[in-house]
Amino acid sequence: MSNHTARERILARLHASGTEQTEVPDAPLPPPLSLDRDAKIERLAELMAAIRTEVHIVDTDAWLDKLKELAREKGWKRLLYGPEVPIGSAIETAWASDTEGLPELVAYTGPVETFKEDLFQMDAGITSVRAGVAETGVVVLWPTPHEPRLMSLVPTVHVAVLDADTIYNSLAEMIAVERWADGMPTNALLISGPSKTADIEFTLVFGVHGPKELVLLIRK
Amino acid sequence: MGNHTRFDFEHNVTGALADDQLRKNLRKAMDILVDKRRTVFPDSEYLEQLRSAGNAIKRRALKQLPRLLEQLEVNCTKNGIQVHWAEDTAEANRIVLDIMRRHEAPAIVKGKSMVSEEMHLNRFLDEQGLEAVETDLGEFIIQLNHETPSHIIVPAIHKNKDEVAAIFHDKIPDTPYTEDVEELTAIARRVLRKRFAAAKVGLSGVNFAIAETGTLLLVENEGNGRMCTTVPEVHVAVMGLEKVIEKLSDVPPLLRLLTGSATGQVITTYVNMISSPRKSGEKDGPKEVHLVILDNGRSRMLADPEFRQTLLCIRCGTCLNHCPVYVRIGGHAYGHVYPGPIGKILTPQMEGLERAGVLATASSLCGACGEVCPVRIPIPDLIRRLRNESYDQDGSAVVEGGGYKKNLAETLVWKGWELANRSPLLNGIGTRLAGKLGKRIPRVGPLKKWTRVRTSPKVARCSLHERARNEGVNNE
Incomplete structure (x- = not known):
């Protein structure tokens, strides 16, 4: 498979290029962003809303009511979720007492191969997120076996649940504090809005391949 | 092309x-x-500082290029990503073909990748009886029309919506003519979602490959890149060897420069960082990830201190x-x-x-x-x-x-020019002669070609030196 002769020839040329003998002066980065908690929430919400993310800032104990309200309003028929994460069990509990007008809950429990057709028909998928980043307005996902990668991509709507206390100033801060260099997950994602394109005459259209809507619930 | x-x-x-x-x-x-x-980038001071930092990061990566590529290979391999090296585009195409054959894949879904354009992968696969499906909306449009990208970021930007409407109507079966961009986009979504769901192999480019962790980073807005790298069983990433950077902390400034310069975005909709194939227990993602590292003349560029800078490019x-x-x-x-x-x-x-x-x-x-x-x-x-x-x-x-x-003529002209400018005597004679010729610059050969789209220069009657001598210099 790996063509060793190609590899060795390329590396030999690179070593012989003299590039390793060059001097590279250091250039300092612009000063980092430093905001307080409320300012971080505000900046993230503002930036993400500007690119059509539907942002709702809710009290931590009221987020399920907000979710139900949205589900009814938007008329989702089926909601994809991960039953083994905290938000998943909370949703199950909330749905147990009250299902009127609410979408059917569909758990992502098997490998995608057994589930693909269903997955591509899903109205909405809800996931927790690892953190937010204020500077550029993104949520950061490290998908897990309990909340797989396609949950935030294939359903027509992606609902992301973010805790306000987990918003970093910048991606640089997050990478450093969480020591990403020690080990990266299979997939890490930054998401700032719904899928979009401007490939035809710069007309902005949402939902070209991925979710048509991104709903962000910030639990404060 | x-x-x-x-x-x-x-x-x-x-x-x-x-x-x-x-x-x-x-x-x-x-x-x-x-x-x-x-x-x-409203603050120019901030931007200039960021550009200097970006330059330093990429120069630091080029300085260590062979070491970083080896480190990238070690870390990717450790993570379960299979690394391939290709001297030229023919070799890279062959690697993609072998992977497709091994998985009996009749088609490959492609996210936007300029290196795959450089490889002319679509044409190559077509010759092998295999299909490459472009999934970026712009790429999809021009592929339907058998064209190549006209811009490295917005490949179909030379087309307006009427032209796209006609292409979709002609090339996609049962598609009514519509100039509504929302509807056109919805048509592409409908066609391509089926292709994503069915594909065995997906291909992507790489915006940055991080040596420190063996991570491939891709930016995009549409989600087709995530589809191509997550839905099929196999993901093949192709990259030019200059895409490697040293560490994760190099990512934020480069990302900011890339998305800001490319499309004026603070950040793209998605930044997709891939470090391994599906691990045991994980429910989706490709079971195999391959990385093809392409040289195709890049190592030669690296050998010249000035031309080396071409490899700093982040393709914005x-x-x-x-x-x-x-x-x-x-x-x-x-x-x-x-x-x-x-x-x-x-x-x-x-x-x-x-x-x-x-x-x-x-x-x-x-x-x-x-x-x-x-x-x-x-x-x-x-x-x-x-x-x-x-x-x-x-x-x-x-x-x-x-x-x-x-060529001899030009070499002689320049030799003459050099001579005339080194010898005050020849220079004096030359300027005097030119003054006499005045407007009559002969419109022949290269001079004719040169003046075809330019105003032919007028030679002054006497040289500046002469005028200064005769008229004195007015310092006011």
């Missing part, structure tokens, strides 16, 4: 300049992109948007995969001066590309260097085909 036949640049340019629709589409689009970039395309030549002729006129200023320095080095050196002539040397480049590539200097190498008067050319334009 970009194949081994000589292309007629002048003919292409003449055609493009006469195409009113093309020029209108391009002007509108490039003005938008220039404007958006300006808006996203902002030099195209700001180029007065690109905005008038569009990408196709350049006849090669990489158009615009970056193409003018990249293509001649990849293909040789004889085939592509003419691209370096398509510049007014206005300097805009160098001023906006997020990693400070001195593109105008490199264009001038390529022009000099095309004549190679001093025999120092390093690019293949150096001196291809050298």
Whole structure:
């Protein structure tokens, strides 16, 4: 498979290029962003809303009511979720007492191969997120076996649940504090809005391949 | 395009300049992109500092390039990503083909990748009876119309919605004619979602490969890149070897420069970081991930301290948007995969001066590309260097085909010029003669060609020296 002769020839040329003998002066980065908690929430919400993310800032104990309200309003028929994460069990509990007008809950429990057709028909998928980043307005996902990668991509709507206390100033801060260099997950994602394109005459259209809507619930 | 036949640049340019629709589409689009970039970087001091940092990060990566590639290979392999090396595009194509054959995949779904364009992968697979499906909306449009990208970021920008409407109506079965961009996008979504769900192999490019952790980073807005790298059983990533960077902490500034310069976005919709195939227990994601590292002339560029800077490029395309030549002729006129200023320095080095050196002539040397480049590539200097190498008067050319334009007449003219300017006597005679000739510059040979699109210069009756002697110098 790996063509060793190609590899060795390329590396030999690179070593012989003299590039390793060059001097590279250091250039300092612009000063980092430093905001307080409320300012971080505000900046993230503002930036993400500007690119059509539907942002709702809710009290931590009221987020399920907000979710139900949205589900009814938007008329989702089926909601994809991960039953083994905290938000998943909370949703199950909330749905147990009250299902009127609410979408059917569909758990992502098997490998995608057994589930693909269903997955591509899903109205909405809800996931927790690892953190937010204020500077550029993104949520950061490290998908897990309990909340797989396609949950935030294939359903027509992606609902992301973010805790306000987990918003970093910048991606640089997050990478450093969480020591990403020690080990990266299979997939890490930054998401700032719904899928979009401007490939035809710069007309902005949402939902070209991925979710048509991104709903962000910030639990404060 | 970009194949081994000589292309007629002048003919292409003449055609493009006469195409009113093309020029209108391009002007509108490039003005938008220039404007958006300006808006996203409102603080010039911040931007200049960021550009310097970007330049330093990429230079630091090039300084350690062989070591970083080896480290990337070690870490990717440790993570379960299979690494392949390709000397040239034929080898890279062969690697992709082998993977597809092994998985009995009749088709491959593709996210946007300029390296795959460089490989002419679609044409190659087609010749093998296999199908490449472009899934980026712009790429999808031009693939339906059997065209190549005209811009490295917005590949179908030369088309307006009426043209797209006609293409969809003609090429996609049972598609009604519509100029509604929302509807056009919905049609593409419907067609391509089926392809994503069915594909066994997906292909992507790489924006940054992080040696420290063996991570492949991709930016995009549409989600097709995530589809191609997550839904199929196999993901093949192709990258030029200059895409490797040292560490994760290099990512934030480069990302900011890339998305800000490319589309004027603070950040793209998705930043997708892939470090391994599906692990045991995980429910989706490809079971195999392959990384193809392509040289195709890049290691040769690295050997020259000045040309090496070509490899700093992060393929944002902002030099195209700001180029007065690109905005008038569009990408196709350049006849090669990489158009615009970056193409003018990249293509001649990849293909040789004889085939592509003419691209370096398509510049007014206005300097805009160098001023906006997020990693400070001195593109105008490199264009001038390529022009000099095309004549190679001093025999120092390093690019293949150096001196291809050298000819006796021009060599003699320049020798004469040198002589005349070194000898005060000859210089005096020369200027006096030129003064006598006045306006009558002979319109022959290269002079005729030169004055075809330029005002022919008028020679003053007497030289500046003479005037100063006769009239004195007025210091006021």
